[in-house]
Amino acid sequence: MKWAYIFVINVWAFYLMWSDKQKAKKREWRVSESALFFVAAIGGAWGAWLGMYAFRHKTQKMPFVIGMPFLAFLTVAILWTMR
Template sequence: MIYYLVIINIIGYVLFYVDKQKAIRHQWRIPEKTLFLAALLGGSLGCIAGMYRFRHKTKHWYFVYGMPAIFIAQCIIAYYVNIFDH
């Protein structure tokens, strides 16, 4: 499970980097729903890190509040499921 979380967070981080580079070059962009999907699949911390590291999507309220909300919800779920206890 830890390996999965590391990989999905790296993917989330890289998705924000790639989308930022594409935005700079006015190229085809990664859909916002894909960025949120990466967060929902467990990569919320990587997405948040990428969002602020690359200053990408930080003017969109639904990213600024949505990504941390997903992360908090995942932490609460992990606590109650005891995902890190095994």
């Protein structure tokens, strides 16, 4: 069950990065940075991190460049302790 959750939350985070990038191109209402970090913090950091570089989005913002890898490895550490 936990692996299904991790998969779904990471797909969602990846989608949110794509969606925010599309909205930025169209100058539409955007996904907030706090929402992106929240989804990453609840387990979607790998999807968000991958989405950052797949869509070249938020790669110049230092909180994202440092924060997403940190949250991704924190997720691995937490999952490792829960095995």
